[in-house]
Amino acid sequence: MDEKMNITIVYIDDDEKMKNDAFLDDIETEVDGIEYFEKPSEGLTYIKDHIDQNIVVILDWKFNSSSLQGEDILKDIAEISTLVPVIVFTGARIDAVEASKMFKGHAFSCVAKDATTEELVEAIKNAYDRIQNDIRSVMEKWILKQGDEKRSKPYMRSGDKVYTLNDILEAIRKQDEFGKETTRRILSLATELFTNNMREK
Amino acid sequence: MENDNTSILHFKFDVSTFRLLGRELITDRITALFELVKNCYDANAENVQLTFENLNPLSPSSRIIIEDDGLGMTFEDIRDKWMVIGTSSKRRSRTSPSPYNRVVAGKKGVGRFAVDKLGAKLIMKTKKKDSLVWNCLETDWTKYSEEEERQLSLDFEEHPEQQKLFTDIDNRYWTELGEKGIQGTRLEISSLNDVWLEKDVIRAYKELSKIVKPTLDIQYPFNIQFHVPEYKEYDGKVVESIVLAKATLSYILKYRYDEAEEKYYQEYLDEEKGALSVKEKPAEIFGPIGFTIYYYDQEGKKNFTKEERIDGIKVYRDGIIATPFAEYKSSRDEQKDLFGIDKRRWSGFFEKLSTRDILGWVDIKDELNPKIKDSTNRQDFVDNKEWTVLKEFVISQIHQIELYLKHKKETKKKENAEKLKKTDKEIDEIKQKIKRIKSNTILASPEVESELDDLASRLETIKENVSASSKDYEQMEKDIKQQENIMFSLVSLQSYAGQISHILRISIGVIKRSAEFVAKWVPLGKNQDKSVKHAHRVFDEMNNLSKAMNFMLSYAEDDSTFEYFSVKEAITELFEERYKYLFEEEGIHTEYVVEDDFELLYNMKAFQDMFGNLIDNSVKALRNILDKRIRCTAYKEDDNFVVLFSDNGPGIPEEKRDRIFDVFYTTTADLGGAGLGLYIVRTRLKSINGTISLEPNEFKPTGATFKIVIPLIH
Numbered sequence: 083m084d085e086k087m088n089i090t091i092v093y094i095d096d097d098e099k100m101k102n103d104a105f106l107d108d109i110e111t112e113v114d115g116i117e118y119f120e121k122p123s124e125g126l127t128y129i130k131d132h133i134d135q136n137i138v139v140i141l142d143w144k145f146n147s148s149s150l151q152g153e154d155i156l157k158d159i160a161e162i163s164t165l166v167p168v169i170v171f172t173g174a175r176i177d178a179v180e181a182s183k184m185f186k187g188h189a190f191s192c193v194a195k196d197a198t199t200e201e202l203v204e205a206i207k208n209a210y211d212r213i214q215n216d217i218r219s220v221m222e223k224w225i226l227k228q229g230d231e232k233r234s235k236p237y238m239r240s241g242d243k244v245y246t247l248n249d250i251l252e253a254i255r256k257q258d259e260f261g262k263e264t265t266r267r268i269l270s271l272a273t274e275l276f277t278n279n280m281r282e283k
Numbered sequence: 284m285e286n287d288n289t290s291i292l293h294f295k296f297d298v299s300t301f302r303l304l305g306r307e308l309i310t311d312r313i314t315a316l317f318e319l320v321k322n323c324y325d326a327n328a329e330n331v332q333l334t335f336e337n338l339n340p341l342s343p344s345s346r347i348i349i350e351d352d353g354l355g356m357t358f359e360d361i362r363d364k365w366m367v368i369g370t371s372s373k374r375r376s377r378t379s380p381s382p383y384n385r386v387v388a389g390k391k392g393v394g395r396f397a398v399d400k401l402g403a404k405l406i407m408k409t410k411k412k413d414s415l416v417w418n419c420l421e422t423d424w425t426k427y428s429e430e431e432e433r434q435l436s437l438d439f440e441e442h443p444e445q446q447k448l449f450t451d452i453d454n455r456y457w458t459e460l461g462e463k464g465i466q467g468t469r470l471e472i473s474s475l476n477d478v479w480l481e482k483d484v485i486r487a488y489k490e491l492s493k494i495v496k497p498t499l500d501i502q503y504p505f506n507i508q509f510h511v512p513e514y515k516e517y518d519g520k521v522v523e524s525i526v527l528a529k530a531t532l533s534y535i536l537k538y539r540y541d542e543a544e545e546k547y548y549q550e551y552l553d554e555e556k557g558a559l560s561v562k563e564k565p566a567e568i569f570g571p572i573g574f575t576i577y578y579y580d581q582e583g584k585k586n587f588t589k590e591e592r593i594d595g596i597k598v599y600r601d602g603i604i605a606t607p608f609a610e611y612k613s614s615r616d617e618q619k620d621l622f623g624i625d626k627r628r629w630s631g632f633f634e635k636l637s638t639r640d641i642l643g644w645v646d647i648k649d650e651l652n653p654k655i656k657d658s659t660n661r662q663d664f665v666d667n668k669e670w671t672v673l674k675e676f677v678i679s680q681i682h683q684i685e686l687y688l689k690h691k692k693e694t695k696k697k698e699n700a701e702k703l704k705k706t707d708k709e710i711d712e713i714k715q716k717i718k719r720i721k722s723n724t725i726l727a728s729p730e731v732e733s734e735l736d737d738l739a740s741r742l743e744t745i746k747e748n749v750s751a752s753s754k755d756y757e758q759m760e761k762d763i764k765q766q767e768n769i770m771f772s773l774v775s776l777q778s779y780a781g782q783i784s785h786i787l788r789i790s791i792g793v794i795k796r797s798a799e800f801v802a803k804w805v806p807l808g809k810n811q812d813k814s815v816k817h818a819h820r821v822f823d824e825m826n827n828l829s830k831a832m833n834f835m836l837s838y839a840e841d842d843s844t845f846e847y848f849s850v851k852e853a854i855t856e857l858f859e860e861r862y863k864y865l866f867e868e869e870g871i872h873t874e875y876v877v878e879d880d881f882e883l884l885y886n887m888k889a890f891q892d893m894f895g896n897l898i899d900n901s902v903k904a905l906r907n908i909l910d911k912r913i914r915c916t917a918y919k920e921d922d923n924f925v926v927l928f929s930d931n932g933p934g935i936p937e938e939k940r941d942r943i944f945d946v947f948y949t950t951t952a953d954l955g956g957a958g959l960g961l962y963i964v965r966t967r968l969k970s971i972n973g974t975i976s977l978e979p980n981e982f983k984p985t986g987a988t989f990k991i992v993i994p995l996i997h
Contacts, residue, residue, distance in 0.1 A: 100789075102816075103793060103797075108799075194792070196788045196792035197795075199799050200799070202796075
């Protein structure tokens with residue numbers, strides 16, 4: 083692998099033997115950390131508490147021990163933030179119905195349980211790329227870099243409402259109307275700045 | 284150039300664009316015919332004559348004629364509506380002119396394209412009631428095709444003047460004298476595109492029989508008659524609504540608007556203890572609907588000329604079939620099951636009704652059910668919440684009928700059995716009477732006596748016959764039950780195959796990645812400890828796989844013999860023979876109390892293997908216990924046979940309790956446990972509708988108790 087990825091892998095799978103799976107041993111040195119959770123609820127809490135870090139979730143799809151299924155957990159993660167890439171890791175047969183559940187839940191990609199480590203690493207790398215290149219993630223990172231105090235002060239006004247950086251962060255993560263609008267505006271601003279030079283000449 | 288710099292430009296489109304549009308909108312010729320007949324309906328026609336001539340082989344005289352007695356068109360109608368592509372006149376008004384007020388069926392004005400799908404040449408003659416002339420129009424698509432060909436070979440940049448557009452092509456128009464008072468439209472389509480075989484005509488017939496909801500509108504009927512000289516069976520045949528008269532059961536569910544509460548109430552079916560009644564509840568989110576459902580048993584189905592005409596539930600919007608449009612599949616398996624009626628396989632395989640047993644329709648209205656919308660391809664409904672709930676409602680109603688039929692069948696069986704028993708008793712009574720007559724000195728004479736003896740002996744024969752048939756009947760019931768069980772077991776095997784392939788994939792993935800790890804790092808001389816760990820993992824996981832394989836093999840082998848056996852004997856055999864020496868060797872005290880007995884129809888070895896798995900687990904659990912005990916009690920409780928199985932081992936920790944029935948879940952991997960045992964028990968029990976659960980332990984302070992429940996009537 084070229085360079086270490088600045089991410090924590092959160093792996094949620096109720097099949098305990100997967101805790102010792104070779105792919106975890108293999109990527110151990112390539113990432114910042116690996117957190118394995120047998121219980122989905124604990125995994126969700128971890129994501130919530132460490133949202134300021136780069137996280138890539140690997141998620142089992144069919145859970146025996148929990149009434150929560152992959153689909154529900156996907157929803158819960160999207161509730162926290164839609165910017166966390168989730169790789170569904172499943173042994174089930176994926177038909178169009180299941181696939182559409184994944185897309186709806188903002189899953190980043192899907193890897194079969196009998197995949198090689200190489201294939202899994204590829205999926206993780208793609209997720210890492212997205213974290214690095216997605217304008218929303220870049221904005222998130224920038225906001226998180228600001229101090230707590232700065233983040234809770236009013237930062238901008240839109241319509242009648244005043245937003246702090248924290249408000250903006252939340253809107254971007256959940257991609258609500260305001261979040262989408264802000265993202266769109268920043269993108270077009272960036273494009274304008276980028277093409278400014280050209281027009282002047 | 285002119286000084287005035289404003290000018291007007293017109294859109295133009297060429298011939299191929301037009302035809303392309305048509306092919307997108309009308310996908311097959313049955314749909315085409317369907318659309319044209321719907322146009323007749325929209326024009327308030329009461330009679331439609333469909334004539335097919337010289338369909339096979341095709342010749343210049345091959346043609347299809349669609350003739351109706353509807354409102355007809357004026358010259359202006361033809362010029363401003365028929366000739367305008369994409370007219371929306373139909374959509375402006377939602378109903379046809381009074382007094383018919385039919386809800387307009389053809390929504391997108393695609394009739395003209397439909398003609399193109401059937402044949403290249405059209406002669407249309409149409410007349411209003413008070414007009415004296417027929418307006419006649421000839422459209423020859425073959426000319427358009429020639430134009431299309433010609434244009435393709437041209438270079439317009441050099442000869443722009445030669446480019447002829449769709450709008451430039453001439454259509455011949457003329458008038459013919461007619462009688463006042465007659466109205467209608469006649470479409471004569473020739474230069475047909477396809478040969479029509481008899482089966483195509485049958486298809487057309489069947490689809491058209493669905494066009495109008497099969498209730499008789501006496502005031503404004505809509506009849507379609509076929510004329511097909513080539514295919515005698517359909518020549519002169521009137522399209523009939525699907526046969527409804529001979530349904531075994533029929534229910535019509537309505538709705539009502541409550542003025543005071545200002546809301547709609549929906550009728551629904553409710554089965555309770557063998558009675559099916561119509562009840563009422565507030566309308567659901569999809570809005571109030573009418574729901575008519577007919578059920579046909581084998582006898583009822585005989586009334587249909589062809590059985591496949593019973594084909595499930597359709598949806599009619601404002602009286603016209605909504606979807607799927609003229610959708611016909613020659614193979615039933617490909618036919619669309621709009622409500623998923625045939626997909627329900629998961630339980631009670633034999634009590635489920637299929638689309639071959641029921642016929643019905645859901646009546647919706649644009650106004651009351653606005654959220655039930657056609658999808659753009661007109662092959663389904665938009666998949667929203669309202670549609671989902673409507674589907675559930677329809678399925679739940681069918682289920683109520685299933686429950687009712689099931690109850691009825693059971694009651695009937697009981698009645699029959701009782702009748703047979705009663706007959707037996709009655710014969711005895713008659714015999715008693717004969718005896719009394721014989722002993723009555725006034726009545727008795729040698730002749731009478733010999734007649735009575737004859738009667739008595741004949742009765743004896745009848746009695747024997749009755750009791751023989753009674754036994755036959757019981758045997759037959761048993762045989763049927765046995766067949767059902769085997770089928771049920773096979774169905775559960777199917778879902779089991781799905782689970783097994785799921786876990787095999789997981790196992791293979793584990794092995795693959797561990798092997799990948801070893802292959803990657805060993806040659807580099809790195810990660811040696813981990814490589815050893817993964818080499819072991821490969822080995823262990825392979826062991827699990829071969830155990831799973833053996834289990835599947837045993838499944839494949841031992842389901843061959845189903846028979847009734849005594850559960851008591853099966854359990855006794857386990858404790859007294861099969862495991863006797865193991866218990867002695869391990870020093871385990873056993874105690875088993877089988878209070879009641881029960882004849883189970885299953886494979887006895889498979890049944891014993893379930894307990895074998897429990898015993899194996901207990902033996903492992905007891906390995907470090909000094910005073911080892913296993914206890915098994917069995918008894919009847921309500922409609923179930925219950926077996927409690929306990930050991931006084933360390934028990935199952937709280938956090939593991941939910942997991943122990945999962946496949947490949949094991950707490951004794953060190954002793955070669957593969958995590959299959961309890962999974963097998965659960966799977967096998969499932970196939971006979973039984974369950975296994977973990978109970979509070981019987982032994983104190985520690986131990987594990989499993990409860991197995993098997994329904995007495997399974």
